[in-house]
Amino acid sequence: MALRSRLATGSLIAVLGTVAAGVPAATTGPAAAATRAVPAAPAAPAAPAAPAAPATAATVDLAGWMGGMRAVLGDRPLNRIVMPGSHDSGSWSITRDSGVCSHGDQAGLANRFPSIAASLSRTQSGTIVDQLNGGARYFDLRLCKQGGRWFTYHGGPMGSQFFDAPDGRGGVVRGEVNGIAEWIRSHPQEVVIIRLSTAAAPDTARADNSEAVSALAAAIGGGAGHPYLADGSLSPTSTYDRFLAAGKRVVLIDDMATTGRPWAWGPGSQTYRGSYVQADTAWTDYVKALFDPHTLRKNFDAVLRRGDQVLDRAPAPADTGKFFVLQEIIDPSLSIPDLVLAQALEKIGAVPSSVADQYLLHLEHQLNPLVLAKLKGDWGTSNIAENMNIVMTDDVNQDGSGLLAGELQRGIIAQNTPPTTARTFYGAEIGADGSWSAPTPLAGYGGSFRFAGARESVAALPDGSTQILGRGLDGNLYHNIQSPGGAWQGWAPMAGVGGAAAFSGPEFAITGLPDGSAQVMAVGNDGHAYHNIRRADGSWQGWSSVAGDGGSGLLRIAEVSAAGMPDGSARFLVFGDDGRMRLGTRRADGSWTGWTVVAGVGAPDFRGSAPAIAALPGGDSQIAAIGLDGNVWHTVLRADGTRQGWSGPPGVSTARMGAGAIALTGLPDGNSRLLAVGLDGNVWHTLRDGQGAWAPWLPVPGPKGAGSFPGDRVALAGRPDGSTRLLVTTR
The missing domain is CATH 3.20.20.190 (Phosphatidylinositol (PI) phosphodiesterase)
Known part of the structure; x- marks a missing residue:
């Protein structure tokens, strides 16, 4: 007007x-006519017959939409x-x-x-x-x-x-x-x-x-x-x-x-x-x-x-x-x-x-x-x-x-029946007996309803707790802890380098150590690798730069994975900004080994994406990654430093498993578990036993009883009791 x-x-x-x-x-009292009677109510329709197929909101009879x-x-x-x-x-x-x-x-x-x-x-x-x-x-x-x-x-x-x-x-x-x-x-x-x-x-x-x-x-x-x-x-x-x-x-x-x-x-x-x-x-x-x-x-x-x-x-x-x-x-x-x-x-x-x-x-x-x-x-x-x-x-x-x-x-x-919000974090458990819990969404930061982000990593600790890192939609890194009983501490933003309020970067990994600490490596927005430790008492050491090849310069990487070893060391598997896979170790005393280029399949170096590394009880570690051919490749780095050749699990219905993202963890019994986002967009899991045999791929159950889980990124960590904690972000 x-x-x-x-x-x-x-x-x-x-x-x-x-x-x-x-x-x-609009919220105060009601209304009504002092003496008027209500007109005869129209006859209520009969309850609709059960439809042959589930009705949708667009087609259901509104008088009987619940049924x-x-x-x-x-x-x-x-x-x-x-x-x-x-x-x-x-x-x-x-x-x-x-x-x-x-x-x-x-x-x-x-x-x-x-x-x-x-x-x-x-x-x-x-x-x-x-x-x-x-x-x-x-x-x-x-x-x-x-x-x-x-x-x-x-x-x-x-x-x-x-x-x-x-x-x-x-x-x-x-x-x-x-x-x-x-x-x-x-x-x-x-x-x-x-x-x-x-x-x-x-x-x-x-x-x-x-x-x-x-x-x-x-x-x-x-x-x-x-x-x-x-x-x-x-x-x-x-x-x-x-x-x-x-x-x-x-x-x-x-x-x-x-x-x-x-x-x-x-x-x-x-x-x-x-x-x-x-x-x-x-x-x-x-x-x-x-x-x-x-x-x-x-x-x-x-x-x-x-x-x-x-x-x-x-x-x-x-x-x-x-x-x-x-x-x-x-x-x-x-x-x-x-x-x-x-x-x-x-x-x-x-x-x-x-x-x-x-x-x-x-x-x-x-x-x-x-x-x-x-x-x-x-x-x-x-x-x-x-x-x-x-x-x-x-x-x-x-x-x-x-x-x-x-x-x-x-x-x-x-x-x-809403469409799923992309990049929402869901968690699930696999029991030591192989049973599954239903995937549930994670609560968000600061009381928000859900946590949505672009990347996740999870680490298991000796006390049965798990620690999680997630990259929020704001590009910053957040940390959370789930107690052995299942309660969540709540998301906390990680402080940045040199006193900055937040750490912002595209890729990161967290792993647990036998002393109850957790180590983190992350890629900053400048492309350099940074390392941090969360001590068992909950305090953080603070970020430090990581030296590059030969101990000179700063390490520049694109992707990273981490595994805490039984001897207290932490191994980090990375793809450098030159596309080559490298392996480095931070010893239990805090010193670092040099970075070793990992040989590829009939090639001097392995190139690809989605590096994954897992620790086994005897000191072995397993490595997996997606090659330039789009398939999942796997190898074992033995405790004595020798390495098994590259191979890979067969696919769901093909000779090799193609994937868009993977995650790998070791279990106390010497088995390892592998997650993969298949080329169909769904998340699949398999188990590799101690003798090297792969179980058939099975779909990860989706939310609300769905038979499959369309995913974007995945992470998992094996716990001391033989159970496994999974994280999946929705597509």
């Missing part, structure tokens, strides 16, 4: 400015399923004439400015059954007790009657809850979460809340004993399949926790994680908004920016077992100047009543397409989507103004 037009509302704003609290904000996607969702905790949510679900029936809840937190304003309050309180255009059919599975239900009956409400304005009540003539006025109950009954594979909050007279508020909770349970619970309602045997972390196996279709959250019933979960079962953006509503803020033509866009940007911030952060430990409601809604308080003008212009026919009477919906119709764009863009990959659960919006049934019917809800549901 042009500034000149907005200035015309100045005198009206002065009147409203005396009300410091503003009008009902339609059970193959994807079945083993997933309910608080890890991404689902659409409805904000102020019952406010669809609010009008400027629908009455005011006497006990609503914005009742005073609603009585003084009924048309403004109503216009900023209606958040939905469809009935709750319409919202269920539109894909919503979380409902923010707010009820007000007025004149002995219960109505939906928002802040102050009321909507329609919710529970059945006598009509005063011997009959019954049917409430909206009946249509909801019928929908739940006819959709046995859908799980619905309802958070109920109530407004009533202060002296009877707790008793009235218990009355509403009990009435809701009786209506939607499936009969005697409320078999549809989830009880204390389940939790937000229970899987969808477990809910269905138990016959549970509804999670009822009692915001006041007054009943003590096992089927009435407390408010602590969910969290918003600070995702709502509350506008400042002092009178000076209204004046600022009046003079700022960009107020609305700033409000939209603030909502999306808060979403970025919340979704990028790992949940607090106390929140991991809760439902997470991301509030993608706007506080309309600072849009009052525009609304006042719109309602004035409506009187002369210059603004349609669809805007003047439903201004909050008018605003949300502009925000919702922006939310969908985020879901298809920044939020549309695994590192964000896996941090989602409930995405709560206004107007679940929006059809128009930049969105097709159901388009936003399908965009939300699609986050259950």
Whole structure:
């Protein structure tokens, strides 16, 4: 709106400015009509037949999307399923004439400015059954007790009657809850979460809340004993399949926790994680908004920016077992100047009543397409989507103004099958008995949700712990430790050379030593090799340059691998900047051997990429690398200094194994384990026994039960107990 037009509302704003609290904000109370009955709810559709093939977000029937996607969702905790949510679900029936809840937190304003309050309180255009059919599975239900009956409400304005009540003539006025109950009954594979909050007279508020909770349970619970309602045997972390196996279709959250019933979960079962953006509503803020033509866009940007911030952060430990409601809604308080003008212009026919009477919906119709764009863009990959659960919006049934019917809800549901974020670090374990743990993503630095980077290295220590180096997307080197029990210390940036705040470089390697220390060699951005030691007490020695061939000059390298030997020395296998493979050793006393060029396959030197070296218990070490032919080559450097000739493991279905990246580690029993990113892009593993025989290649299991793991880089380290720690970065 042009500034000149907005200035015309100045005198009206002065009147409203005396009300410091503003009008009902998007997160304040509900709404409902004091005496009107709800129109007969449309018949709920029958539960869809199980599809022949797993449905997708683009094709599934929104009225039965959970059941339609059970193959994807079945083993997933309910608080890890991404689902659409409805904000102020019952406010669809609010009008400027629908009455005011006497006990609503914005009742005073609603009585003084009924048309403004109503216009900023209606958040939905469809009935709750319409919202269920539109894909919503979380409902923010707010009820007000007025004149002995219960109505939906928002802040102050009321909507329609919710529970059945006598009509005063011997009959019954049917409430909206009946249509909801019928929908739940006819959709046995859908799980619905309802958070109920109530407004009533202060002296009877707790008793009235218990009355509403009990009435809701009786209506939607499936009969005697409320078999549809989830009880204390389940939790937000229970899987969808477990809910269905138990016959549970509804999670009822009692915001006041007054009943003590096992089927009435407390408010602590969910969290918003600070995702709502509350506008400042002092009178000076209204004046600022009046003079700022960009107020609305700033409000939209603030909502999306808060979403970025919340979704990028790992949940607090106390929140991991809760439902997470991301509030993608706007506080309309600072849009009052525009609304006042719109309602004035409506009187002369210059603004349609669809805007003047439903201004909050008018605003949300502009925000919702922006939310969908985020879901298809920044939020549309695994590192964000896996941090989602409930995405709560206004107007679940929006059809128009930049969105097709159901388009936003399908965009939300699609986050259950997002594309994998490239270069995300995943860890897995291979037990000494050969069993595998499921790959899990590593948490990020400084509380961020995931760690993504371009390179990784892992070292095993004598106490069973592992130390990890990772290169972040900022190009800097980070260090982390996993205790023998599995707990993580957390990422810490490594200090740079000569007191620099950070070490930045493309390649590095870490290895553990028998005394509990770890040694690191890294390539700086200047191409020189640098060496560092983390002592057993946790202190760092600091970076030092590494001498080059013949002890003169500085070593320039492109890639490096490291192996801590049983005698306390550390061997480093590198490719120099001239492309040749070299081997050097730092002895236990701290002195260095010279650098030896490693002979190739029928050539004076080996040239290729991805050097890998592993220590064996008897003092032997094994070497692997990818040759210029793209195949994996392997050799053994014996403890006496002699070397076996080059050979290599056969491929999965070819004579030789082609690869794009490899990693190698030794095990306490004399075996060694090799990882490779095959030419198909998937990660494979094999075992070489002490007699030199290679086992067949097997695929590394992927996340979420996938049979393969598309990878970019790999690292692994054999532990003293015979287990192996793996790191894989996604493609």
